[in-house]
Amino acid sequence: MHEMSVMQSVLDAAFEALEKSGETRITEISLTIGEQTDIQEVPLNFAFEALKANTPARDARLKVEVLTTRSRCNECGEDFDHDRFSMICSICGSTDIELLQGRELSIDGMNADSEPFIVVDEASAVEPFDPYADIIAQARAEAAMNAKKANSS
Ligand SMILES: [Zn+2]
Secondary structure, X not given: OHXXXXXXXXXXXXXXXXXXXXXXXXXXXXXXXXXXXXOOHHHHHHHHHHHHOOOOOOOOEEEEEEEOEEEEEOOOOOEEEEOOOOOOOOOOOOOOEEXXXXXXXXXXXXXXXXXXXXXOOHHHOOOOOOOOHHHHHHHHHHHHHHHHHHHHO
16 A cells, blocks of 8 residues: 555654654644645555554644645646646646646644653553552551551540
8 A cells, every 4th residue: 555655654754853853742743745646545544543553643643635736738828727637728728738736745744742652551551550559558547547546645
């Protein structure tokens, strides 16, 4: 899947930027994608969900802006939007056109914060087991008893 390798490159760039920023967690990544790149939003989101797990981007949201295809006609000089496949001027019908927009693939921005990045094993995160809980409870009970004794004497 094309989108997997694209997303891996995006995340690699984001992790590099994160390291430079001194922050620890990525909260949002904004991408601009031209429709001529043949990158589809649904598989791209799927790749993002799969690849961000257990990384500093695990809580991040992905924002994608898709740019339509826009060309300039060298015959009549007009700029026009068109679909991915039609390569003729919508005004004069010339095939002598030049692509202006639609091949973009860029990271527009990234938000990060300094929340500690902790890998949580979902299965064991139910009830933390505290081996000292009983000892602490006993110590508290003893302290309470001692306090009572001190008050009554
Ligand atoms: Zn034209």
